[in-house]
Amino acid sequence: MAEQRIRKAVIPAAGLGTRFLPATKSMPKEMLPIIDTPIIQFVVEEAIAAGIDDIIIITGRGKKAIEDYFDTSPELESHLFKNKKYALLREIKDISTLVDIHYIRQKEPKGLGDAVLKAEKHVGNEPFAVLLGDDIIKAEIPCIKQLTNLFERYSKSIIAVEEVPKEKVSSYGMIKGREIAESIYRIEEIIEKPSLEEAPSNIGTVGRYVLTPAIFDCIKETKPGSGTEIQLTDAIKLLMEKEDVFAYSFKGKRYDAGDKTGYVKAIIDFALEKEDLKAEIVRYLQEGGI
Numbered sequence: 001m002a003e004q005r006i007r008k009a010v011i012p013a014a015g016l017g018t019r020f021l022p023a024t025k026s027m028p029k030e031m032l033p034i035i036d037t038p039i040i041q042f043v044v045e046e047a048i049a050a051g052i053d054d055i056i057i058i059t060g061r062g063k064k065a066i067e068d069y070f071d072t073s074p075e076l077e078s079h080l081f082k083n084k085k086y087a088l089l090r091e092i093k094d095i096s097t098l099v100d101i102h103y104i105r106q107k108e109p110k111g112l113g114d115a116v117l118k119a120e121k122h123v124g125n126e127p128f129a130v131l132l133g134d135d136i137i138k139a140e141i142p143c144i145k146q147l148t149n150l151f152e153r154y155s156k157s158i159i160a161v162e163e164v165p166k167e168k169v170s171s172y173g174m175i176k177g178r179e180i181a182e183s184i185y186r187i188e189e190i191i192e193k194p195s196l197e198e199a200p201s202n203i204g205t206v207g208r209y210v211l212t213p214a215i216f217d218c219i220k221e222t223k224p225g226s227g228t229e230i231q232l233t234d235a236i237k238l239l240m241e242k243e244d245v246f247a248y249s250f251k252g253k254r255y256d257a258g259d260k261t262g263y264v265k266a267i268i269d270f271a272l273e274k275e276d277l278k279a280e281i282v283r284y285l286q287e288g289g290i
């Protein structure tokens with residue numbers, strides 16, 4: 001393998017976002033804001049904080065807003081300059097100079113595995129990170145950095161995992177693993193969206209991965225699975241036949257922003273961290289809302 005340091009991240013953002021219809025009829029789910037910041041910005045910032053400087057966003061039809069968001073915005077910048085809104089101007093400019101972002105189209109949303117495969121040419125023969133916008137993870141050490149650190153130590157594909165409540169098991173990729181060091185597991189079984197009876201444990205994968213490039217051939221061999229999509233989980237199962245795949249019980253708090261309740265919880269927690277919002281939101285919640 002040419003390079004052990006993880007330099008590239010793939011952010012799949014071509015899904016239809018049906019759980020957020022009708023909003024996602026004309027706007028990408030990844031652009032839904034947590035107060036004033038689109039979900040995808042948290043994900044890009046997490047990758048940058050892990051030292052990743054080459055980001056590939058997989059987009060699809062109706063996702064132009066993502067490209068516009070990370071592009072320069074001359075009219076807006078000159079408006080803010082004229083109105084002496086310098087702090088806001090800096091913030092807007094920073095977004096467009098964050099990092100080198102490349103866009104690749106997934107013509108049809110044929111599944112997360114298929115979306116990742118679209119990045120093969122750009123990634124080439126090196127290990128890479130995958131971050132899903134469905135998960136916003138607050139952590140002292142960015143979650144993907146926790147994984148890249150472990151990759152540097154073990155040179156194995158590694159997936160972030162956490163305990164999943166019973167009623168959510170059928171929405172996750174569930175694993176069974178053998179603990180080889182504190183919070184690190186060698187995966188022995190992985191199954192996408194199992195029933196509660198089929199689930200091998202209560203440990204599920206979340207949207208952060210570091211994968212070796214061998215995953216690309218595995219995706220090509222993967223038949224459409226759950227929901228007739230090409231599932232990344234099924235490709236990882238094939239990868240496990242060729243090399244070890246690890247799971248890591250990451251340190252941090254995850255918000256499932258692809259789900260309505262997780263999304264609202266993220267908004268509340270982020271509001272409680274903003275000095276200008278906190279007092280009023282606390283008062284409102286203590287009063288019991290409506």
Ligand code: UTP
Nearest residue numbers: 012013014015016017018019109110111112115
């Ligand atoms: P999800 O299945 O959670 O996203 O895929 P979705 O399909 O957009 O949302 P729902 O379930 O219909 O509400 C996880 C991630 O994989 C991307 C999505 O954009 C999301 O970030 N994805 C999914 C793709 O890029 N392409 C696909 O074909 C499917």
